[in-house]
Every structure is written in C-alpha cells, then in structure tokens.
Amino acid sequence: MSQTHWTVLGAGSLGCLWAGYLNQAGFPVTLLHREEVAAPESLSLTRFQEDQATAFKAELTTASACPEKSISRLVVATKAHDAVTAVAGVQHALTDDACIVLLQNGMGSQQAVAEKYPEYAIVAACITDGAYRTEPGHVIHAGQGISRVGALNAQGQKVWRQVVEDLEQTDLIIEACENINQALWNKLAINIAINGLTALNQCLNGELMQPERYQRVSRLCRETEAVMAALKLQLPEQGLLPLATDVIKGTAKNRSSMLQDTLRGKITEIDYINGYLVQQAEHLNIEVPESLSIYREVKLRFNQPSS
Numbered sequence: 001m002s003q004t005h006w007t008v009l010g011a012g013s014l015g016c017l018w019a020g021y022l023n024q025a026g027f028p029v030t031l032l033h034r035e036e037v038a039a040p041e042s043l044s045l046t047r048f049q050e051d052q053a054t055a056f057k058a059e060l061t062t063a064s065a066c067p068e069k070s071i072s073r074l075v076v077a078t079k080a081h082d083a084v085t086a087v088a089g090v091q092h093a094l095t096d097d098a099c100i101v102l103l104q105n106g107m108g109s110q111q112a113v114a115e116k117y118p119e120y121a122i123v124a125a126c127i128t129d130g131a132y133r134t135e136p137g138h139v140i141h142a143g144q145g146i147s148r149v150g151a152l153n154a155q156g157q158k159v160w161r162q163v164v165e166d167l168e169q170t171d172l173i174i175e176a177c178e179n180i181n182q183a184l185w186n187k188l189a190i191n192i193a194i195n196g197l198t199a200l201n202q203c204l205n206g207e208l209m210q211p212e213r214y215q216r217v218s219r220l221c222r223e224t225e226a227v228m229a230a231l232k233l234q235l236p237e238q239g240l241l242p243l244a245t246d247v248i249k250g251t252a253k254n255r256s257s258m259l260q261d262t263l264r265g266k267i268t269e270i271d272y273i274n275g276y277l278v279q280q281a282e283h284l285n286i287e288v289p290e291s292l293s294i295y296r297e298v299k300l301r302f303n304q305p306s307s
C-alpha cells in the first residue's frame with residue numbers, strides 16, 4: 001500500500017472526516033488546526049451507520065510550525081471564505097510538486113486558489129457526504145455521499161488520478177471525475193435552489209415544498225439553467241427543478257449547511273453559492289433577480305461581511 005503522507009488543513013467536520021478515513025486506511029496524516037485554537041485532545045471517527053467511535057491518529061500542529069517544503073499532498077478543509085488565506089499560511093511548507101485538494105462547497109474559492117497558485121497541482125472534490133463534530137477532534141459521518149474528484153488546472157491533470165487512487169483505498173466513496181467543473185456546477189445548482197431559502201425561512205429543506213417557497217425554488221432553478229446554458233454546461237433534459245425537488249424531498253428533515261451557519265451566527269457561504277451565480281450572470285449579461293435578491297437578503301439579515 002502506498003504511504004503518501006497527507007496533510008489536512010482545518011480540523012473541522014470535513015477535515016476530521018477525511019483525516020480519519022485516510023489514517024484508518026493506513027496513511028500517515030498531519031492535521032493542521034488554527035494557530036489561535038488549542039489542538040484537539042484526542043481524535044475519533046464514527047463511521048457511517050456505526051454506533052461506536054474509532055480512534056484515529058494524526059500529528060496535530062499548525063501551518064506556521066510546518067517545516068519548509070514538507071507537504072506534498074494538502075487537503076484544504078476550511079470553509080470557502082477561508083480557503084485562500086489558509087493556503088497562503090502554509091505555502092512555505094509546500095513542495096515544488098505539491099498537490100492541493102480543495103473540499104469547499106459552492107464555487108469561486110477553488111478558482112481563486114487555482115488562479116493564485118498555478119504552479120501547484122490543484123484538484124477539487126465535490127462532496128455530498130454529511131459530517132459533524134460532537135467536540136473538537138471527534139466527527140460523526142452522518143450521511144453517506146460521494147466525493148467526485150478531478151483536476152482544476154494543468155498541473156492537476158498530471159496527478160489527479162494518483163490522488164484518486166489513494167482516496168480509493170479509504171472507505172469514502174470516491175468517483176474519478178473528468179469534468180469537475182460540470183460536477184461543481186451540478187452541486188452548485190442544488191445549493192443555489194435550497195441553501196439561501198432555508199436560511200431566510202429558518203426552515204428544514206423539506207419545508208421548501210410550501211407553495212410560495214417552492215415558486216422561489218422554481219425561479220432559482222430557471223435562472224441557474226440560463227447561466228449554465230450560456231456557459232455551455234450540460235443540463236438535465238427535464239431541467240433543474242425535478243433534481244432540486246428530489247434533493248429537497250430526499251433531505252426533507254435536514255438543516256441545510258447555510259441554515260446551520262446562521263443558527264450559529266457564523267459567516268455563511270452565500271458569496272460562493274447565489275453570489276457566484278450573480279457574478280457569473282453579470283459577466284454574461286443575464287438577469288438573475290431571484291438569486292440576487294436572496295444574496296442581498298442573506299447578507300443583510302445575517303449581518304454578513306461584504307465580499
């Protein structure tokens with residue numbers, strides 16, 4: 001078995017999930033926590049549909065303490081708004097041939113990292129798993145999903161299949177993805193339809209089926225279709241609404257990630273969801289009034305920093 005050393009940046013829910021699965025598959029792992037936050041005292045992963053937590057091992061340290069040129073595989077597991085700053089903090093430690101794997105939701109942060117660091121291999125994962133932490137270092141794998149993994153830049157094209165081979169040794173469900181841009185857009189379209197609305201209505205995903213809310217879901221889907229069509233991206237034959245409806249019904253009891261962020265008073269990822277669509281639409285001269293209104297409402301109501 002390969003013994004690639006993986007470094008995971010961000011000891012939150014997804015960071016602990018990936019660190020746990022990688023280590024339990026036999027990979028040595030370093031987990032980087034924030035400088036200003038104490039290292040978790042212990043680490044454990046409760047695998048999907050299991051009751052018992054199982055310990056995993058990782059060297060716990062911070063970005064600034066990493067030796068020069070010591071990281072060849074970096075997983076960035078921060079929220080989208082922290083990704084660029086987090087990578088900058090660890091840049092001294094990247095080897096010349098380092099690969100950066102980005103796990104962020106939405107779009108825009110991955111492209112910002114790829115633009116800033118064209119010399120490194122940039123790979124993105126589009127993830128539908130659900131995970132949460134019970135206490136620092138302890139993560140529950142609550143929803144089994146798929147991680148679609150593909151290259152975001154030319155350097156990434158050279159190594160992304162090796163990354164997939166490593167990840168396939170874990171018990172995460174990994175899919176090699178030739179067109180990661182399309183996969184990220186497919187997921188973005190669903191998040192555009194659901195996340196902002198659940199935050200504004202402080203409701204569960206399933207409660208978006210109420211007629212007035214569902215009309216907004218429908219308008220959001222039509223706007224996203226117009227932008228995706230202009231970008232020559234693939235769209236489902238029946239349009240996005242049936243897909244969004246399936247996800248709303250399939251995750252009816254879920255609190256969306258954006259609803260959870262607002263309940264905890266955190267910065268949401270709205271800039272990278274409806275905000276990203278608004279930005280793309282502006283370049284294309286397409287009107288997206290529903291997404292624009294949701295973007296503005298979320299920013300105002302939840303006192304979000306300006307982007």
Ligand code: NAD
Nearest residue numbers: 010011012013014033034078079080082086104105130131
């Ligand atoms: P989280 O808030 O639990 O974890 C992010 C962690 O990154 C935090 O612990 C934060 O302190 C840390 N961090 C930020 N900047 C840092 C820095 N400079 N150095 C070190 N640590 C730093 O968030 P999460 O739920 O793990 O989500 C991460 C990303 O994955 C988000 O974009 C989210 O939308 C996406 N995602 C999450 C899930 C999930 O189930 N949790 C599923 C799919 C996608």
Ligand code: KPL
Nearest residue numbers: 194251254255256257258
């Ligand atoms: O990805 C999600 C999120 O909450 O961010 C959905 C699909 C909306 C599930 O809750």
